[in-house]
Amino acid sequence: MAELIDPIGMSLRIILECEEDRVPPIGARLSERLSRSAPTVSRMVERMTRDGLVSTDPRRHLILSPRGRRQATTVLRKHRLAEVLLVRVLGVPYEHAHAEADQFQHVMSERAEAVLYERLGRPGVSPYGNPIPGLSGIGGPRSAGRRPRGEHRLADAAPVSRAVVTRICESAQEDAGLLHALRAGRDVEVQRAPDGVLLTAAGGEVHLPYALARAVHVVRA
Template sequence: MATAARLRTVPPEPSHHDRRRMFLDAGRMYLRILFELEEEGVPARHQELWRRLGASRPTVWQQVDRLVLDGLVEVTPEKHLVLTPRGRADAAAVIRKHRLAEAFLVEVVGLPWDLAHVEASRWQHVIGADAERKIAVRLGNPVWTPFGTPIPPVGATGHEHPGDDGPPLVPLVDAAGDEAARVTLRRVPERLQTDRELLTALEDAGALPGETVEVVRADRRADDVRIAGRYGSVVVPGLVSRSLLVERPDRSRPAGRRRRAHRSRQTR
């Protein structure tokens, strides 16, 4: 009589190759987060990594220790985490893949922009050099994502970017007063790109990066700001109004992506 096959009740242990790949993928994610914190001017500490990654404290400490041993991160006497020159260059390469993926997912695949950031976080680990070049050419070698964040150029060693000579951007709350003013929304920072409620509300109001909108202070004590776009309005809370970046009037830069980002939601 044939012997019945026994189903596994415990998943097999990952191979050495699988474990190494998971660790490398995690390392790239940490480098990306540290690069983003530098962009935002936020001091990088272990606590910030816990919050942004949702990882346990021991996991964060272990991964940071490995990055320090690999010469990619340094820990200052104030316990700040700082990318080394090599770590910053490696992080810029990951950021480039991530942000090219965001643009490709929105503009070519037609994925709604409120889903693009999370999906691009998966793609950044599997895009090879040839695919990266093809994606960039297909998109016309973009320098901005649909969120208005800069895409590092090939071979970037830090935060250098061809759009850096443009006009300065200011937090939304600094551009809004008691009287209505018109500004151009330019950037939704990385930490807000997983807030689907916010992104959907901005799009429904017609307030995407590249759009000129009308803003007025809704609550001075809380820094709430009302944004009126082409299709409606939305009140954003102070934490968001201090993070969204805008450009004041008469300093416009080509919008580039606004209509393509709007059409993406119609694919749902």
């Protein structure tokens, strides 16, 4: 990852994404996703705690304060709106839009967000199928859309089945090869492999280790 423009905003966003993905938000997750050393992340956590943005529970999980949650929601909303803009309007390849949106999210004002939201047709999800949070803050609905009925993690799919990809979590969007082969809304054939899942899709075959298969959600075709 390139030099971070706003490491605190990125850290708060990642904590919120972990909550969304039902993954424990701990310092190691920040270190992994930000490509930063454990001591650097520890200093950021200390600063966020001092600023009243997060706290830690007895298991060392990071807990967003109301203020921290508002800030995290704003950053994640900008990020996902930027992804929609990049893919739909600017034609950035699907597999690169997530990384580019990391930069766009830092230069978007709330006024620009509101205009962009309307110009894009008031989208509710990112190109990767993830709900855009906090839309009420820019004139949208108060609640995000519900997840599709029967949605489950790819890692929990039947040994051999057909499925439709509903969303690709943020933690998997760093893998450009995965994004090249998979799209939200794409039909796939799922087969279990000894160390993960083998998918057959329009882009060919792709092998996902279980760590990535847990970050892709599907419904039965």
